[in-house]
């Protein structure tokens with residue numbers, strides 16, 4: 001950014017995307033106002049307790065103490081910012097279609113306070129056209145009369161929570177703006193925080209690229225989940241097959257089977273794509289099929305698990321290990337473990353769960369590893385779970401993560 005422009009950044013939404021961005025911007029010399037409409041979260045953040053695993057309390061406290069960062073519920077403070085980024089959730093509604101209500105409310109809430117010459121960037125994942133057709137009309141219709149010029153860009157976030165290697169700084173950032181001035185400003189902003197900002201010609205290209213990236217993961221996970229079931233039915237070890245195929249130096253990328261897909265991105269974003277396809281008279285058949293296969297995986301795992309229990313046990317006690325949607329995080333949004341638990345219960349099992357990173361799940365408290373059970377299912381490998389101790393007690397384990405030592409009574413998918 002040019003030196004005369006204030007380096008004050010307002011970030012709307014202080015979750016898995018917004019808070020790490022805030023810390024990266026503080027590191028890069030920005031003064032950051034982290035706005036969130038959830039009062040309890042704002043109070044927690046300002047007390048120095050990070051709600052996000054990737055940000056330590058110490059890092060947060062340092063940023064707060066230096067005065068370079070503060071969380072707030074007050075949208076009027078965006079008036080001080082030269083850049084505003086929107087990082088609010090873009091979930092699915094009850095029909096499993098895009099729900100942009102939070103994005104729209106965030107745009108409406110900032111609009112009356114946007115200063116002249118401010119850059120507004122959407123980082124939230126959505127279908128192509130969201131910036132141009134939804135966000136810009138809202139901001140332009142509600143902005144103050146003296147804010148004649150507001151710049152707009154889309155720069156979809158690519159953060160991978162729990163990833164020890166790739167972060168805000170070293171993950172290249174796609175930037176697509178509505179005009180060249182907006183593009184230059186957005187590139188300068190991201191270049192001040194990230195090692196690489198990649199320019200694309202329009203916001204729609206950036207928005208579509210984000211959907212392509214996550215759909216690529218969804219369909220490849222579905223492929224390996226389907227392939228795993230084919231291998232298991234013929235006694236072939238799928239992991240050995242994956243390792244064998246991975247020796248090919250080109251044209252193959254390994255994906256691992258699991259109990260399904262979870263989190264806010266992989267199960268959700270491809271449905272933004274399928275919806276967008278339908279709006280444009282198309283049909284993303286391949287993606288819909290992948291979505292269906294992944295949704296059926298918990299049922300397959302539940303059935304496999306039940307076959308491992310001694311047939312004389314009528315209502316087996318089954319312990320699920322790890323309920324977060326992936327290793328290393330306490331995030332249970334869209335976790336496929338919910339469906340796994342429901343199928344197990346439908347098959348007559350009594351189910352309990354254990355996850356060192358999740359204090360309460362759907363109103364239920366965890367049990368410890370001493371819980372008496374007929375079978376354990378390792379659904380998500382979490383740090384701090386002494387699973388080998390469980391297998392030493394002779395409890396059969398269905399390891400859906402392929403992370404346990406090969407032992408008698410331990411089966412993998």
Ligand SMILES: NC(=O)c1ccc[n+]([C@@H]2O[C@H](COP(=O)([O-])OP(=O)(O)OC[C@H]3O[C@@H](n4cnc5c(N)ncnc54)[C@H](O)[C@@H]3O)[C@@H](O)[C@H]2O)c1
Pocket residue numbers: 012013014015016017018035036037038041087088089090102103105106109123124125126156157158159160161264265
């Ligand atoms: N979590 C990820 O791994 C990830 C990765 C890449 C992209 N994304 C995308 O980034 C966006 C944000 O996801 P997230 O995981 O950070 O969500 P999150 O739920 O962790 O955080 C979002 C925050 O926004 C706040 N919020 C909601 N509506 C608001 C509003 N109108 N005004 C102010 N604050 C509001 C919520 O209280 C919450 O604290 C989504 O579009 C998501 O798809 C997420």
